[in-house]
Amino acid sequence: MKPHKILHIRNKFLRFSPTPPEPPLLHRSPPPPNPISPETLLSKVKSSQWHFIKQFSSNLTPALISATLLHLRPSPHLILDFTKNLKPISLSTECYCLSIAIAARLPSPKDALQLLRELITSRVSTHQMIFDGLVSARDELSISSSIVLDLLIRAYCELKRGDEVMECFGLMNMKGILPKIDTCNYMLSMYVKLNRADKAWVLYSEMLSLGIRSNSFTFNTMINLLCREGKLKKAEDFVVHAEGLGFKPNVVTYNTIIHGYCMNGNFEGADNVLETMRAKYIEPDIYTCGSLISCMCKGGKLEEASAFFSKMKERGFAPTSVIYNNLIDGYCNKGDLERAFSYRDEMEKIGTMPTESTYNMLIRALLLKGRLAEANGMIKQMEVKDMFPDEITYNILIDYCCRVGNVEKAFSFHDEMLSKGIEPTRVTYTSLICLLGNRKRMEAADDLLAKILAKGIQPDLVMFNAIIKGHCANANVEQAISLLKEMENMKVSPDRVTYNTIIHGYCKNGRVEEACDILDVMRRRGIRPDSISYNTLLSGYSKRGDIKNALRVLDEMLSLGFNTTRLNYNVLIQGQCKNGGGVYAEELLKEMVGEGINPDDSTYISLIKGMEDTRTVGR
Incomplete structure (x- = not known):
């Protein structure tokens, strides 16, 4: 019997069909790896066969x-x-x-x-x-x-x-x-750095109860913690407590307390600690001297600082640039540039090189005196000594331009900073915004603020206050309110200056009711209005001739404990005189004198003008 036709064809096809190709190697699954023995793994590690x-x-x-x-x-x-x-x-x-x-x-x-x-x-x-x-x-x-x-x-x-x-x-x-005690000290240091005083004291108590013996580092850390909290008397008492546990205070201990007193501007307290050191035959070191000189300079005791500095040198201490800079800064702030420069010269003479800070202080002092040519000379001296102007130098120069109102020069310094790869700071931009506001160029100020935001720099309170002041001074209170909302969006809390500026902006435009609304906002935010807030409202109502509301503001001031001042009366008198109330202005003058407040020239000028205006209206 012949095979079925279809079966025959199928067999023929299978006989002559090519064998299907094997899948490419890339698609094959890798063979399962052989188990690794502990001996093999150890061998590979010891021979550093990390690829394996x-x-x-x-x-x-x-x-x-x-x-x-x-x-x-x-x-x-x-x-x-x-x-x-x-x-x-x-x-x-x-x-x-x-x-x-x-x-x-x-x-x-x-x-x-x-x-x-x-x-x-x-x-x-x-x-x-x-x-x-x-x-x-x-x-x-x-x-x-x-x-x-x-x-x-x-x-x-x-x-x-x-x-x-x-x-x-x-x-x-x-x-x-x-x-170990070193571990405990590590913990204490961390809590001090994190400002977790409560945890530090809990740990210290636990250490005492467990019998972990403290060492000098432990005691000095706890003394530093007390000084950071401003508890300087307790720090001194703690030294006595530590001595009872066998601790011998060293120069670091007393330097910490002296530095604490100096940071609080308490030179007398620092000096008493110095006497304690001497009584215990603990010699002060350069850090002791530096803290004391810094404290005296900041407190305006420059002659005492200079005398102490001379004794320090006599005792063989080599002054650091930081100590010289404190003295230079003190005399610069006093305006005694001759003495400031003498210390700069002394630094160079003994081989202590002036720093960028030294030159910045002297440049600032020269510019405050208007001595621009000498300030430029100082910058050239810096460059000769391979010290180049930094962002602080440029901020000082830009601030000078702002004080003299030179917008073009200020922005040329800004551009020079950028060309030298020095990034302008918030201080730089705040000065430029103040300058633009003072020159009534608020459109340029707004553009600059947009550029600042584009750079990823968040304006701080000072910068916001500067641009808000500019808009208020230029009668654009709406933009100031818009910026106030922007501050809140950026989590920058307005302060009393912010609100007082906006109150002044509204009053300047006769919008006293809206100014009063801002005063209410201040109160709701927990910011207590000050005499400037009330005097601005008083002036706003007085200029409008609204004596009733002006007196209401004055009564509120008095109820809050503010004293009546010459300024209050002058504002009321000027307001009355401006609005034809010369007679009532004279009554205010009598009340003013009765309160023991002496009138000044502006009081009498306002009265004379007011009386003349009243007679003119009468004719």
């Missing part, structure tokens, strides 16, 4: 990694490289903790701390899990010291995790493990 580790990382189990880590105990320097070349998914918390415990045996804690930071910031393990993992690793490796847990606390300190630091301290205490 990376290739097979996904196939390494936590158990295999842990076994390898235990074999690496004699070679802790390989731990960090080994973990770096493993995929994070291969590393369990237990593996990390074992790595950290082994790396902690190295002379430097750098590798262990890096592994701790990686584990903490991975957000996979809680601080409790990490702590427990390190305790287990510590037990497995038979480590008796607290080093591993000390490093955990230090890692949290470096990451500024104040709450976790205290919790780990508590967990150590529960386990009966006391941290």
Whole structure:
């Protein structure tokens, strides 16, 4: 029987059809890797074959990694490289903790701390899990010291995790493990830097109760904390307390307290501490002298500062540029440029090089005196000595241009800054905006503000107040209100100056009711109106001839404890005179004298003009 036709055709087709091609190599799945033995993995690590580790990382189990880590105990320097070349998914918390415990045996804690930071910031393990993992690793490796847990606390300190630091301290205490004093000092320093005085004192109390013996660093840290809080008498009392615990105060201790008094402008307190130092035969050092001279200069006691400076040199202290700069700054602020320059010359003579700050102070002082040519000469001197004008120098020059009203020169300095790669600061832009406002070029001021925002610089309160003042002075209160809203959007809180400026802008245009609304906004924001606020409203109502509301504002001022001043009466008298109330103005003058307030020239000028206007109207 013949085969079926279709079957015959099919067989023929199959016989002559080409064999289908194999899929390209790129699409083939890789063959499953052979299991890796602990011996192979250890060999690859010891020979630093990290490419192999990376290739097979996904196939390494936590158990295999842990076994390898235990074999690496004699070679802790390989731990960090080994973990770096493993995929994070291969590393369990237990593996990390074992790595950290082994790396902690190295002379430097750098590798262990890096592994701790990686584990903490991975957000996979809680601080409790990490702590427990390190305790287990510590037990497995038979480590008796607290080093591993000390490093955990230090890692949290470096990451500024104040709450976790205290919790780990508590967990150590529960386990009966006391941290080393250096670890406690690390914690205290972190809390001081984070302004967490409460936590620092809690920790210090815990240290005392646990019998952890404080050292000089501990006591000096707590004294520094008290000084930062302005509790200087308590800082001195704490020194006595510390002495009772065996602490011997050193020059650092007293320098800290002296610096605290100096920061508060209390030279007498600083001087008393200096006497205490001398009584205990603790010699002041250059930092002691620098703090005292700075304090005296800031307090205007320049002759005392100079005398102390001379004694300091006689005792063999080499003055620093910072001390010279304090003296130069003090005499510049006093306007005594001859003395300021004499200290600059003395610096150079003894080989203490003036700094950019030295020149900036002298340039500013010269410009305040209008001595532009000499200021330019100082800039040239800087350049000769390889010191070039910085942003502070340019801000001083731009501020001078603003004071003399030279817009073009101010902007040429701005352009010069940019050409030299010096980025203008908020101070630069605030000065330029003030200048444009004073010259009534508010469109240019608005354009400049837009450019500032485009640069990513957020205006601060001073800059906003400058541009708001410019718009109010140029009778554009609506734009000032718009800027006020913009401030709030940018989370920049308006202050009393902001509101007083807008109140003045409204009153200047006779819109006293709207000015009163702004006064209400001030109160709702918790900003207490001052005498300027009320005097502006008083002037607004008086100019309009609204004596009733003007007196209402005056009564409100008096009820809030403000004293009646010559300015109050002058405003009322001028308002009455302007609006034909010369007779009532005379009554105000009598009341003014009855209150014991002497009239001035502007009072009488207003009265005379008012009486003349009244007679003119009468005729």
